[in-house]
Amino acid sequence: MSFARLREGGPLRKTVILVGLALFTFWSAAPVLWLIISSLLEQKALIAQPPDLSPQNFTLENFSTVLAAAAALGRGIANSLIVSLFSTALALVLGAPAAYALARLPVPRANGIAFLILATQMLPGIAIAIPLFIVISKLGLIDNVLSLGVVYLSFNLPIVIWILRGFFLGIPSGIEKAAAVDGAGIFATFWYIVLPISLPPLSAAAVFAFVEAWNEFFFALILTRQQAQTVPLVIAQFAGQYQTVFGQMMAAAVISVAPVILLAVLFRNQIIRGFADGMMKG
Amino acid sequence: MIHSFNRRTLLKAGAAAGAAMALPDFLGSTARAQAAGLNVFSPLPPDPAPPGAAKFSEEAFAKWQADNGATVAYETLAWPQLHDRMATAFASGAAPWDITYNCGWVPEFESFLSPYADTLPKALVDDLPASSFATTTVGGKRYGTVFTLSLLTLFYNKELLEQAGFKEAPKTWDEMKACAKEMTRDGRFGFVLNYGDPAGIGGTASYWMVFLQQAGGKLYGEDGLPSFKSDEGVAALQMMVDLMPSTDPGSISYAGINDATNVLLAGRAGMMMNWPFMWNAANDPKQSQIVGKMTSAVLPAGPKGSASIDGTDAWTIVKSSKNQDKAQKLIEFYLDAEVQKRQVLDTGWLPIRLSVLGDPEVQAKAPNAAVVLEQAKHPYDSFVTADYNQVTVAIGTEVQQALQGSKTAAQAIADAHEAVTAIVKRRG
Numbered sequence: 023m024s025f026a027r028l029r030e031g032g033p034l035r036k037t038v039i040l041v042g043l044a045l046f047t048f049w050s051a052a053p054v055l056w057l058i059i060s061s062l063l064e065q066k067a068l069i070a071q072p073p074d075l076s077p078q079n080f081t082l083e084n085f086s087t088v089l090a091a092a093a094a095l096g097r098g099i100a101n102s103l104i105v106s107l108f109s110t111a112l113a114l115v116l117g118a119p120a121a122y123a124l125a126r127l128p129v130p131r132a133n134g135i136a137f138l139i140l141a142t143q144m145l146p147g148i149a150i151a152i153p154l155f156i157v158i159s160k161l162g163l164i165d166n167v168l169s170l171g172v173v174y175l176s177f178n179l180p181i182v183i184w185i186l187r188g189f190f191l192g193i194p195s196g197i198e199k200a201a202a203v204d205g206a207g208i209f210a211t212f213w214y215i216v217l218p219i220s221l222p223p224l225s226a227a228a229v230f231a232f233v234e235a236w237n238e239f240f241f242a243l244i245l246t247r248q249q250a251q252t253v254p255l256v257i258a259q260f261a262g263q264y265q266t267v268f269g270q271m272m273a274a275a276v277i278s279v280a281p282v283i284l285l286a287v288l289f290r291n292q293i294i295r296g297f298a299d300g301m302m303k304g
Numbered sequence: 305m306i307h308s309f310n311r312r313t314l315l316k317a318g319a320a321a322g323a324a325m326a327l328p329d330f331l332g333s334t335a336r337a338q339a340a341g342l343n344v345f346s347p348l349p350p351d352p353a354p355p356g357a358a359k360f361s362e363e364a365f366a367k368w369q370a371d372n373g374a375t376v377a378y379e380t381l382a383w384p385q386l387h388d389r390m391a392t393a394f395a396s397g398a399a400p401w402d403i404t405y406n407c408g409w410v411p412e413f414e415s416f417l418s419p420y421a422d423t424l425p426k427a428l429v430d431d432l433p434a435s436s437f438a439t440t441t442v443g444g445k446r447y448g449t450v451f452t453l454s455l456l457t458l459f460y461n462k463e464l465l466e467q468a469g470f471k472e473a474p475k476t477w478d479e480m481k482a483c484a485k486e487m488t489r490d491g492r493f494g495f496v497l498n499y500g501d502p503a504g505i506g507g508t509a510s511y512w513m514v515f516l517q518q519a520g521g522k523l524y525g526e527d528g529l530p531s532f533k534s535d536e537g538v539a540a541l542q543m544m545v546d547l548m549p550s551t552d553p554g555s556i557s558y559a560g561i562n563d564a565t566n567v568l569l570a571g572r573a574g575m576m577m578n579w580p581f582m583w584n585a586a587n588d589p590k591q592s593q594i595v596g597k598m599t600s601a602v603l604p605a606g607p608k609g610s611a612s613i614d615g616t617d618a619w620t621i622v623k624s625s626k627n628q629d630k631a632q633k634l635i636e637f638y639l640d641a642e643v644q645k646r647q648v649l650d651t652g653w654l655p656i657r658l659s660v661l662g663d664p665e666v667q668a669k670a671p672n673a674a675v676v677l678e679q680a681k682h683p684y685d686s687f688v689t690a691d692y693n694q695v696t697v698a699i700g701t702e703v704q705q706a707l708q709g710s711k712t713a714a715q716a717i718a719d720a721h722e723a724v725t726a727i728v729k730r731r732g
Contacts, residue, residue, distance in 0.1 A: 065591045069566035152395050159398040244392040247379050247400075255385075262351045263383035263506075264581045266562045 057279075061085065061272035068268050084273035097249075098256035099278055101167050105252060106235035108171035109178050113231045114224060116175075117182030122212050124183065125190035126198065136187060139180045147240050155244055165247040173241050178231040185230065189223035190216065225292030229285060236282055253278040340374045340630045345390065345404040350581070351383040352405075352452050352617045352653045354638050360650035361643045368637045374630050402625035403634060406440070406448050408505045408616040411690040414442045418621040420632050421446035428639060431657045433680055439616040439688050447620055451638055452653045453661065454615030455679045456514060456577045456603065457672070459586070463597045464492065464574040473601035477518070477543050480575075480604040484550035487574035494550035496573035498558035499707055502700020503693050505686055506561055508707075509700035510613050511577065513687060515540035518606030523687040523695075529728055533721035536607075541706050541713040543606070548707055556707060569594060577603065579615055583672045584652035600672045602679050612684040648673070691727055698723035 059075070060068055067079035088095060124132045154173065155164075163169035193216065201211045217224075239254040246255065257278060260271035286293065349358040355365035357378045369375060379401065381389060387409060393399040394416045410417065421437065422445060433453070440448030460473055460483075468486035484494025502508045513523060521536030552573050558564045565582060567573045569592040585591050586598035603610050619635045621628060637643060644655035649669050654676055655661055661677050689695060702720035705711040711719070 066569070066589070066593050069570045069591075070593065071570060071572060151392055155392050155396040156398065159396060164398075164400075243385050244389055255382075258385065259348055259382045261382060261384060261562070262348065264561060264565070264579060265350055265585060266560075 057272055058276055060268060061276045063269055065267065065269055084269035085277075088270050088273045088277065094251070094256050094259070095253075095274055095277065098251055098253040099281070101250055102236055102253040102278070103281065104167045105171045105174060106232045108168060109174035109235045110228050110231040112171070112175050113178040113182045114228055117179050117227070118186055118217065118220070118224065119212065120179075121183045121186035122190050122216060125187045126193075127208065136184070139183055143177060143180050151240070151244055154241070158245055164245060165250045167250045170242060170245055170250060170252070171235070173245065174235045174238060178234055181234065182227045182231055185227040186220065186223055189220060193219070222292045222295035225289045226295075229289055229293050232285060233282055340372075340627045342374055342376045342403065342627055342630055342634055343379060343401045344376055344634070345379050345381075345386075345401040347383040347386060347405055348380045349651065352454075352651075353380065354378075354451075354619075355643060355646075358651050360646040364640075364643060364646075365637075368634070372630065372633060374627075374634070376634065399622050399624060401622050402627050402631040404620050404622060406616070406618045406620045408439055408686060408688045408692060410440045410447050410616075410618065410620060411442050411688055411692065413620075414447055414690070416623055417447045418623050418625070418628060419445035419447050420621045420628065420635075421449050423632070424449065424636065428636065428657075431641075431659050432639075433656070433658065435680070435684065436614070436656055439614055439686055440618050440620070448618035449635060449639060450614070450616060450618045450656050451644075452580075452615070452617050452647070453656050453676055453680060454579050454581075454617055454654065455612040455676055455684050456579060456615075457612065457675050457679050458575060458601045458603050459568065459578045459582050460575040460599055460601065461568070461571065461573075461594055461597050462599045463594075464571070468494075468574070473599070474575075474604045475602075476604050477606050481543075481546055481550070484547055484575060488550040492571070493552040493567075493573045494575060495547050495555075496552040496558075496564045496567045496576045497555050498561050498564040499555050499704060500557045500559035500563075502704060503696045505613065505616060505688075506579075507696055507700050508703050509696035509698075510686065512540055512544060512699065512703045513685075514577065514603065514611060514613055515543050515606060517611030517683050517685060518603070518608060519543075520606070520608030522685075524728075530721050530724045532724075533718055537717045537721070538714050539607070541703060541717055544703070545706055545709075545713055548709075556704065568598075571597075580654045580670075580672055580676050581652060583670065600675045602675060602682070610679065610682040612679050612682065613686045614684045616686060616688065689731075691731065694727050695724055698727060 060073075061084055062080045062082070063073065063075075064079050064081055064083070067074040067076070123129055124136050129135065158164055158169055158173070161169070197215060197219075198211050201215045206214065236252075237254060238252070239258070242250075242252045242255050246252070257271060257274045260267045260274065344354065344357075346353050346357045352358075355361035356376060357380055365376075386405060386407070390399070390404060390409070390413065393401075394413055399416060406413070406417075421440065432449070436450040436453070437446050440446055440450065458473060464487050465473070465483065468483060468489075470483055470486070474480040474483045487494035497511060498506075499508045499511070504510065516523065516532060516537060519536035519539045521532055521534055521540060523530065523532055525531035552564075552567055554567065555564060558567075561578065564573075564576055565578060565585065568576050568578075569586060571593050583598070583600065587595050589595050592598075603612055619638060621631045621635070625631055639657065641657055641660055644657045644660045645663060645666060647653050648655050648660070648666050652670065654670060654673055655666070658677075660666055661673055667673050687695075699720045702711070702716040702723070706713050706716035
């Protein structure tokens with residue numbers, strides 16, 4: 023159904039659609055709204071049932087407490103930014119040519135290789151935790167943000183390859199043939215023709231990889247100590263054995279989620295186009 | 305004056321620059337060689353943490369470091385993540401610590417730890433509850449020292465109890481059931497606990513172990529095989545099942561004690577078993593809606609009396625540490641009477657030293673200390689083994705089924721017994 027036909031519908035039809043969209047928006051945004059609300063509530067108001075949302079229970083104390091201990095959170099955000107950007111950049115640099123090769127070049131058993139790459143994602147992290155720890159430890163790279171970034175590459179690279187391969191498969195072959203007629207080789211075609219028209223899926227893959235790295239917890243837990251701790255570890259510190267300081271945890275989450283939301287807002291058009299163009303054709 | 309820039313001057317300049325760059329490192333390493341560096345792996349406060357990581361005895365801690373020529377570096381982590389990081393580091397043979405916190409994991413990590421506690425000063429050992437070494441002793445060797453007396457006791461809302469027509473805390477199972485039943489009214493429940501996670505100390509299985517000991521049962525017999533398929537084992541589970549109509553139904557999904565504690569602090573339940581740390585939380589107006597209403601008591605007695613389990617927060621020394629003596633001295637400092645006193649006064653974590661527990665100032669500041677001390681006169685075995693996680697999952701999942709009514713207590717205990725027997729046989 024086109025928007026033109028929707029626009030032609032009666033007021034009732036429009037109202038139903040608007041209400042439906044509003045409900046869907048609320049449904050999607052509710053967890054984030056609750057995150058913000060609970061970051062502003064006192065602990066005793068949060069544990070009441072139902073939560074006591076009286077105005078006197080709202081406070082900025084959770085934020086001031088978290089910011090007073092800002093060293094850990096600030097370092098966590100900085101580490102997460104470095105790890106996520108490093109891992110995402112590397113995944114794009116390595117993943118885009120790999121995806122192009124698997125999609126457009128005469129690689130023997132390209133589909134098999136692609137599925138093998140996907141299969142690496144089926145291995146649970148815990149299965150490789152100890153061997154990985156030994157390797158990183160022997161290299162003296164425990165508690166190092168860049169080594170964490172390289173580890174994250176192992177799950178970001180397959181994601182990038184799969185998103186981009188789907189997009190590259192959908193590019194009309196005539197474009198590449200025309201480039202070849204003009205004398206462009208494989209690398210020139212890839213660099214000057216394919217990449218410039220692949221910005222939406224590249225952006226989508228980048229955001230996806232960035233968010234994956236930003237949220238990762240398990241490998242950050244075992245491969246860092248104090249200096250390279252990332253944001254998820256810092257947030258988890260508000261949950262102890264006997265006590266969870268929900269308000270402060272939520273305040274830390276609100277602060278730390280800001281860069282990711284900013285990224286999603288800045289690249290929202292590219293993300294939507296990228297997923298539509300890439301994943302659907304995969 | 306014009307200097308010619310030839311190969312020799314370049315080499316000289318390079319050597320000078322290299323020396324200048326290396327000097328701070330050299331001086332640093334010399335300083336480090338003089339002051340032993342101790343790495344301590346500890347939970348983050350407000351979970352139990354040592355001076356320097358938590359805010360108490362900081363001056364004494366600085367003095368200890370100066371007097372002993374040692375620098376102590378803490379690696380702190382939220383409690384729920386401690387075990388996994390330790391397990392990975394130990395399994396890979398690259399544990400970087402001299403001292404680690406332990407919580408019922410001593411049998412699991414025993415091969416990576418030193419049995420240092422066998423050589424603690426007699427005066428110190430005599431001032432510790434003998435049973436506090438139960439969870440840190442493997443093969444007759446003591447690998448750790450518990451530093452806070454953390455036993456489950458009964459916490460109850462005095463106001464709700466009185467409204468239900470009772471003047472004092474229940475002392476027996478029957479009284480407990482009656483209290484819970486009467487307190488279940490007006491949208492509140494008589495009892496709450498976290499039955500959502502079967503595993504570990506503080507998991508569903510460990511709560512059943514409390515009732516098991518109160519019934520007079522043991523988890524293992526003299527031969528090391530499970531011995532709980534017995535009247536005592538079934539009676540313990542039946543007691544938990546009987547409490548269920550008066551128990552907050554959310555209990556079956558509460559995975560951590562935090563969840564159950566919040567129900568009590570919100571005034572939505574009347575009683576629960578909990579650890580001593582609960583006292584501070586219950587009396588903090590920012591967290592609790594029942595400030596001044598919370599009281600604690602010894603756990604109600606079953607057919608064989610009261611019993612509990614031990615939180616087992618202990619300090620252990622890593623076998624690969626190159627500073628074994630200094631590490632032991634540091635643990636002795638953590639257990640120093642004055643440090644132990646500040647521990648309870650400033651953080652709320654009870655001391656383990658009997659002399660400090662009996663200190664009037666301590667009892668005034670932590671009124672539950674006397675209750676915990678009284679509870680310690682009764683059995684409190686947590687039955688920890690190297691495969692404790694497997695054992696508690698096997699038992700806990702059966703207990704959960706009985707609590708949800710999908711199995712009878714007798715059937716659940718029989719099935720749990722069979723599962724644990726298989727686990728024990730695999731120990732070899």
